[in-house]
Amino acid sequence: MISPAVAVPVWMMAWFQLREIFWLYLFPVVAGYIVVSMYMLHMRILQTTLARGSKPLGVFLTGSLSTMANLFGWRMMLRTWQLIPLYALGVGLAYAVMSRVYAVRLRRVGWLRFPRIIWRGDVTGVAQIRHEASQLLPQ
């Protein structure tokens, strides 16, 4: 409660409200989304590593990071129960989005590698992965 006689600058109040909206409403959604996305990504990398027999560095990194994100989300959510539905909203959203992901591939640009998402609707991308998979299968 601030007396009307003490006029706090409008931009200060607006900036405070914006930060409050972010931390109270958006951040839990983002946290929940990141946690599930990372776990799903981890599972896909794990499956690829098992199929190809490649080095398990990616499995280790995504497994550790997703667990860290999960515990961070829980710790943040436990601060107050009002954050639970918003956290759950992020989780649900991530599951819905990830159900549309067919695969995540790494695209090399020089030294760097960037993840590239192949969506279920991407007919060419899906066909190419199926073709590559058929080549890997024992004849």
Added chain:
Amino acid sequence: MRLAGLLMLAGGLTLAQPTVPRPAPRINFLEDCRGKVTVMAFIVTSCPHCQAFSKVLEDLSHSKSVCAREAAFNEDPDIASFARSFRLTFPVLKIERGVMNDFMGVPRGSRVGTPQIAVIDRNGIIQAQSAREGSPILIQPEILGAIVDKLRRP
């Protein structure tokens, strides 16, 4: 439906806090702050928000030369160790919870969000104070600083 509305209204009235501006109740540990812009904070020494606010208040007491006071109302607070660990140079006192209730106009026995802050002008009028459930806006250093600046102007 009407009964529910009446019950909600009654609940709201019993928990209603006095609005600002209003005269600050006279308490002896604010006597030496008379005539100065004062920030009074009621804290719980174990509360992380209160600990963070103590640092804000310490900075404010130097940069804006306000009269800063803190009063801990939790059970058996170790205020000496609290002041030492946060390097507080303003007085930190130990009070009964009821003193906080009366000062902030919060009904006794109700839950409060801490820190409970009151900003008092030179004439002893509370110009800003925390709501019963706490007011994060008053913990923000820039907003509290802006309020103090306004009150310091003649």
